[in-house]
Amino acid sequence: MARWEPNAAERLTEAAMALFEERGYAKTTVGDIATRAGLTERTFFNHFSDKREVLFAGSEQFVGTIVEAARAAPKAEAPLDVVIAAYASTSDFFEERRPFARRRSALIAAHPELQERELVKMMSVAAALTEVLVQRGASAATATLAAQTGGAILRVGFEQWTRDAKDRSLAFHLRAARRQLEGIVRGRPAGSRRSSTS
Amino acid sequence: MARWEPNAAERLTEAAMALFEERGYAKTTVGDIATRAGLTERTFFNHFSDKREVLFAGSEQFVGTIVEAARAAPKAEAPLDVVIAAYASTSDFFEERRPFARRRSALIAAHPELQERELVKMMSVAAALTEVLVQRGASAATATLAAQTGGAILRVGFEQWTRDAKDRSLAFHLRAARRQLEGIVRGRPAGSRRSSTS
DNA sequence: TCTCCTGATTACAGTAACTGTAATGGAGTT
DNA sequence: AACTCCATTACAGTTACTGTAATCAGGAGA
DSSP states (O other): OOSSOSOHHHHHHHHHHHHHHHHOSTTOOHHHHHHHTTSOHHHHHHHOSSTGGGGSTTHHHHHHHHHHHHHHSOTTSOHHHHHHHHHHTTHHHHHHTHHHHHHHHHHHHHOHHHHHHHHHHHHHHHHHHHHHHHHTTOOHHHHHHHHHHHHHHHHHHHHHHHHOTTOOOHHHHHHHHHHHHHHHHTTOOTTOOOOSOO | OOSSOSOHHHHHHHHHHHHHHHHOSTTOOHHHHHHHTTSOHHHHHHHOSSGGGGGSTTHHHHHHHHHHHHHTSOTTSOHHHHHHHHHHTTHHHHHHTHHHHHHHHHHHHHOHHHHHHHHHHHHHHHHHHHHHHHHTTOOHHHHHHHHHHHHHHHHHHHHHHHHOTTOOOHHHHHHHHHHHHHHHHTTOOGGGSOOOOO
16 A cells, blocks of 8 residues: 555646636645645645646646657658647547646636746747757758747647537647638638628 | 936846846846845836836837737738738837847747746737737638737747848848748748748 | 665745835925 | 825735755565
8 A cells, every 4th residue: 555645746736726716826825735635835846846837747748749740740741731740649638638628728728827838838849849840851940930830720729629619629620720821821811701891 | 306216117127137147037036136226126026017027018018019000001911911010010119129139038038937928928919919800800710820820920030030140120030931931831842932031 | 574775745944026015205286 | 394296115924936854654675
């Protein structure tokens, strides 16, 4: 028998999410979270580098998955398609935990402090993808632009995914956003807006 | 004669930048900054809501300028062009303070804590632009995608601008990035378009 | 069984970021 | 001269985070 209850980090995350939902991020102290998980404040900081990280723990491994998918893409694939395929590789992962992802996503949307952290994480993924693209032979400028644009597509696609009443996959929404982007870059929105007067 | 030395906020910003450059962000306390500016810690927090904001003070007015430029764009202009024109409207502003902007930009690049804040600011601009695009008749999806993609272009263009040995304008680099994006979205190989932006 | 070692947890003390509130005191006004 | 204004300050308090040493159940080896 284990000396302590197992899954301390997981318990802390669950406690944190529950408290953030009840009282909000600012009104929840790290001590509150730890107590709710049956631990002490110091133990919280042994598991997470700071209060925000409690919602971003799995992200390192996540970056790894995405980078791996990018590396595995066919040599001939164009940069933007590599990036989108890489993000799409996480689709199944999200599919399995749609409720959790939605809950988490709502918390982040409601708290600027958490948005800050999420944006940095996304940018670090974009940076990693940029490097992969360069290794695949793209110019630095092309790689950066493709990775950054892919990030834009992901933000839009992910938002659609969380809102989608039909529960279509993230990969689906990424493809949709990518297609729409083609029209936008050419100056013709996908909806082919007919605002001849207004 | 004024009771206190004028421009307290400005002095605090200058002191902060100098100290961040000397010791780094983490090793600089708010007390240090205030003392260097001839003020107290409490006064610092009267001027800035938190330690990071000392480098992001002018940003509200900045958003205003950008939004205004977006509203002023010709009715027929396509969404992405509206966004880029809006960002390009800040070109002169940056041109006048290129040294300051570079210095600030280097600090942000060197400190993740500051990157967090900058990303949120950029996203708030993107959100504001999204709203403007919707008011101009774009669909919600098109508006979001155009604003987000514009953000990607800005990041890339701005980076080129800070690195540019030839001191070409931000507007120039935005146009270059936009042109390059067209090729990327179509899946063309990197070198197909002459890009003199590095 | 006894002992040593491991490692997650904890106790405790300390720094620094912020907040709320009330007081200060020179400058402009009456 | 009395009076108001308000940027600044003093002071006390909370909370995020850090460094360090102590605890102590269980596994490994003797």
